Amino acid sequence: MRAGGHGASFLSVPQAGEVVVQKFRDVAVAVLVSTALVLPALVLAFSSGANSGLTNGPANNASNCTVCHVFEVGIGGVEVLGAPRRYLPGRTYDLSVRVFDVDQVGAGFEVSAETGAGHVGTFVVSDPTNTQFADGDPNYITHTLVGHETSHDVWAANGGSYTFNVQWVAPSADFGDVTIFGVGNASNLPTGPEGEHFYANYAIAQFAVTGDADGDTDVDLRDFATLQQCFGAAVGLPSACAFVDDDADALVAISDYGAMFGVLLGPTAIDPPAFVLADAVRGAKLYDKWWAEARVPTPTTDHPLWASRPDTVSNTRTGSATWRCKECHGWDYKGVDGVYGGGSHRTGIAGVFGTTKTPTEIFNLLRDPADHAYTAALTGLTDEDVWDAVKFVLTGQVDTDSHIDSGGVFYGSSPLGSVWYGRACFNCHGEDGTQVNFGTPADPEYVGTVAVANPWEFLHKARYGHPGSGMLGTEILQWDIIRASDIGAYTQSMPVQ
Ligand code: HEC
Numbered sequence: 001m002r003a004g005g006h007g008a009s010f011l012s013v014p015q016a017g018e019v020v021v022q023k024f025r026d027v028a029v030a031v032l033v034s035t036a037l038v039l040p041a042l043v044l045a046f047s048s049g050a051n052s053g054l055t056n057g058p059a060n061n062a063s064n065c066t067v068c069h070v071f072e073v074g075i076g077g078v079e080v081l082g083a084p085r086r087y088l089p090g091r092t093y094d095l096s097v098r099v100f101d102v103d104q105v106g107a108g109f110e111v112s113a114e115t116g117a118g119h120v121g122t123f124v125v126s127d128p129t130n131t132q133f134a135d136g137d138p139n140y141i142t143h144t145l146v147g148h149e150t151s152h153d154v155w156a157a158n159g160g161s162y163t164f165n166v167q168w169v170a171p172s173a174d175f176g177d178v179t180i181f182g183v184g185n186a187s188n189l190p191t192g193p194e195g196e197h198f199y200a201n202y203a204i205a206q207f208a209v210t211g212d213a214d215g216d217t218d219v220d221l222r223d224f225a226t227l228q229q230c231f232g233a234a235v236g237l238p239s240a241c242a243f244v245d246d247d248a249d250a251l252v253a254i255s256d257y258g259a260m261f262g263v264l265l266g267p268t269a270i271d272p273p274a275f276v277l278a279d280a281v282r283g284a285k286l287y288d289k290w291w292a293e294a295r296v297p298t299p300t301t302d303h304p305l306w307a308s309r310p311d312t313v314s315n316t317r318t319g320s321a322t323w324r325c326k327e328c329h330g331w332d333y334k335g336v337d338g339v340y341g342g343g344s345h346r347t348g349i350a351g352v353f354g355t356t357k358t359p360t361e362i363f364n365l366l367r368d369p370a371d372h373a374y375t376a377a378l379t380g381l382t383d384e385d386v387w388d389a390v391k392f393v394l395t396g397q398v399d400t401d402s403h404i405d406s407g408g409v410f411y412g413s414s415p416l417g418s419v420w421y422g423r424a425c426f427n428c429h430g431e432d433g434t435q436v437n438f439g440t441p442a443d444p445e446y447v448g449t450v451a452v453a454n455p456w457e458f459l460h461k462a463r464y465g466h467p468g469s470g471m472l473g474t475e476i477l478q479w480d481i482i483r484a485s486d487i488g489a490y491t492q493s494m495p496v497q
Pocket residue numbers: 004005006008011028029032043044045046047048050051054055064065066067068069106107108109110142148183184185187188189190191192193196
């Protein structure tokens with residue numbers, strides 16, 4: 001049972017090595033084949049939980065299940081549910097990892113909580129029948145054999161999904177933004193490390209100051225009003241009550257007035273809470289192709305601003321393409337003043353780089369039915385979705401000229417790029433970037449194709465990931481943008497067809 005596959009203790013995770021990773025895959029398959037012939041019962045045990053360190057997080061260099069499972073693109077996904085948008089010190093949160101994929105028949109998973117500096121908080125195995133610490137490592141929870149089998153039993157009844165439940169106790173102090181990484185393998189039958197669909201996702205939890213009920217990072221009179229509203233009430237009725245329960249006894253009482261100390265300092269918050277809490281990484285994927293990331297219907301009409309674009313001749317696209325933020329504002333965010341100043345994407349519309357508008361102004365502009373028209377009725381986007389996009393616009397953009405020269409060549413270091421690529425991209429895209437074809441068999445498109453043909457798009461995707469896919473980019477690993485630029489330099493020498 002400890003000889004290979006799940007439960008294998010030989011899995012020391014490769015640091016930089018493409019070759020090392022490839023060997024692991026071969027070993028896993030070899031072990032599978034040999035044990036399958038001799039001891040079929042042991043093979044089943046491989047479904048009995050994954051090795052630790054495979055959640056795609058920075059603590060283990062972005063390693064994930066594709067170390068052994070051959071990566072195939074699927075139509076499902078994984079969601080990390082129940083994670084607090086803001087964690088209060090020492091509180092316990094019920095998290096669940098939901099894997100869904102109507103093409104498959106069951107699932108396995110793993111979860112961890114990390115910052116760029118390491119693991120944070122404490123996991124509790126609240127459902128020991130279906131979940132367990134991976135390799136006994138309390139930083140990772142994975143499925144049990146029973147959990148995996150149960151997922152098969154109820155998969156169809158659950159509409160092609162299964163949810164694993166765990167608990168996470170937040171750290172007792174401010175560790176900054178904590179990313180809860182959740183990965184899932186949607187499994188097929190018969191069992192084996194091939195044919196699974198691997199998905200990765202995350203949820204970000206920000207630190208909450210006790211007393212800051214609305215989440216604008218400031219304890220002010222609005223929060224005092226929450227304390228008054230919650231007074232004497234059991235915590236949990238309005239969820240904001242938890243944030244004014246200073247002594248964490250699940251009751252808002254006189255003893256909680258200490259949390260209101262900040263009121264004495266007067267209001268200092270500048271931005272609305274919804275903006276403070278928004279996720280720029282997700283917003284970047286919405287900027288790319290919002291309906292794929294938000295899983296809402298693809299628009300069919302032209303965007304209302306499309307007809308009035310200053311140049312109606314160069315860009316003849318219609319329908320959904322006209323709704324992508326990038327189509328009007330560019331991959332370099334500079335619109336007509338950047339790469340889309342010429343060629344078949346030219347619209348004549350200005351960029352969003354360096355915008356001086358406030359979060360609320362941008363939110364209103366995007367939601368206005370007579371302007372950008374990203375209304376709930378027309379697009380299915382929620383307020384949270386739109387705030388994520390606003391957060392990206394105001395905090396996630398970079399000047400691409402600092403990373404890519406005017407000829408489209410990355411300034412980054414190719415040798416370093418090979419190291420980062422080996423950690424974060426190799427397992428899915430293969431040694432030369434051709435494992436996943438984004439184009440058609442006749443007209444293939446690979447990592448190298450995008451890196452060479454559109455380095456601005458490449459930089460955006462390498463940093464933020466591909467909307468609606470299992471791909472996480474370098475931002476969620478809290479890697480410096482220089483590393484994405486290095487990956488760009490390295491992949492520009494890969495095959496383009
Ligand atoms: C060390 C190699 C290895 C790693 C790493 C690995 N697996 Fe597996 N996995 C296997 C092998 C081999 C099998 C096939 C044998 C079996 O089904 O038990 C398998 C099977 C499975 C199955 C059952 C497949 C089916 O069709 O029923 C699930 C679910 C699964 N793995 C999930 C995961 C998840 C989730 C991860 C990452 C968190 C992961 N695995 C990481 C080797 C690995």
